[in-house]
Amino acid sequence: MFQLGKTIVSETIIEKDFVCNLSACKGACCIDGDAGAPLDAEEIETLKNIYPKVKPFLRKEGIEAIETQGTHITTDFGDFETPLINGADCAYVIFDDKNTALCGIEEAYNQGEISWKKPVSCHLYPIRVKEYSEFSAVNYDQWDICDDACTLGKELQVPVYKFVKEALIRKFGEDWYTELEKVAKTHK
Secondary structure (H helix, E strand, O other), X not given: OEEEOOEEEOXXXXXXXXXXXXXXXXXXXXXXXXXXXXXXXXXXXXXXXXXXXXXXXXXXXXXXXXXXXXXXXXXXXXXXXXXXXXXXXXXXXXXXXXXXXXXXXXXXXXXXXXXXXXXXXXXXXXXXXXEOOOOEEEEEOOOHHHHHHHHHHHHHOOEHHHHOHHHHHHHHOHHHHHHHHHHHHHOO
16 A cells, blocks of 8 residues: 555555456446445536436436436445446446446437536446545455456556546546556556
8 A cells, every 4th residue: 555645545556457348247347236336425416417418328227216216325324326226237327239238327428418427436447435534545446247357457468547547537636646657657
């Protein structure tokens, strides 16, 4: 672990290689698991505001889940997450013609309907950020469904932090990312 400003960063994000391989995993991270995508408090209002423009991109089941549960849910621990369809798929998941799970929010973004790409936790994956009162912990989330992404990342020699560069800059800023690159260059 090392410190960058008010973050404590796992060295794994500079040591481990990763490139999403959707043709292999079919977007399993959006449909497996037992919880929705973590949301920051400020993303709650954004989801409410963009929902009317995202709705046409969603599946019937996703719309039903959102209209029943809301654009987000609050867990028993007070955390915010995207709602799920029957405890499985994220309510915002859509599928392409190859049955690959994609993000309906991101599709609305790609089509120019909204200016917000998707929740930052999704954009950052496989990095997870845990907020504490004095700092943020930045960690690599190892999940066996991403084994193909690790293999492809190793093949292409792309470390996790480079794969999620845009998302890290979105979350922490350009200066923070520049400092991370400096640490990565000296870390071996």
